[in-house]
Amino acid sequence: EVQLVESGGDLVQPGGSLRLSCAASGFTFSNYAMNWVRQAPGKGLEWVSYISGISGVIYYADSVKGRFTISRDNGKNSLYLQMSSLRVEDTAIYYCTRWSSGYHYYYEYWGQGTLVTVSS
């Protein structure tokens, strides 16, 4: 069974930093690209970042580029999101998602999410 478990969400002040983690199990982690998707309170889904399985291809949404860094440790079956220079508008539930295999474009599995609150 595929499982994605996020952790690291917390209350942080504007300008602060936070590192989110996602522990993956039930599949060969290195074979799949991963994404972070977030959802602000009462709002819709927003894609944040993508990282390929092995080749190191990375993309970011304009709203987080230069402030967030996605990474992964295939030996530990873990995905990370290092967030810095946090803003109030970064407040959201952050979901770890497994990307589809092959040349397809969908988020096949989702974690339960971790809440990041940016407030003074």
Next chain:
Amino acid sequence: QSVLTQPPSVSAAPGQKVTISCSGSSSNIGSNDVSWYQQLPGTAPKLLIYDNNKRPSGIPDRFSGSKSGTSATLGITGLQTGDEADYYCGTWDNSLNPGGVFGGGTKLTVL
């Protein structure tokens, strides 16, 4: 402002059919397959439709998807109260800054 455009809400009676539209552009829906996600209240989104019209295992055939040009549609027949949820369309955008894109979401109310 979401890249893909969905109606904010739709409603229908139990047993009826409803459709939810998703409009994009040549760089996203026009170039890539569309997926749909169901988010029940207080839960994480779940994959409902992928590759425009395919259903993952366990998704009933009451749910269907289609795509034409730069638009996609989710259809739900035989509506049940348990279908009340937010529905999102998504795909990939091949613009200068490639990335995932979503619709703003549609709240389905089963009257």
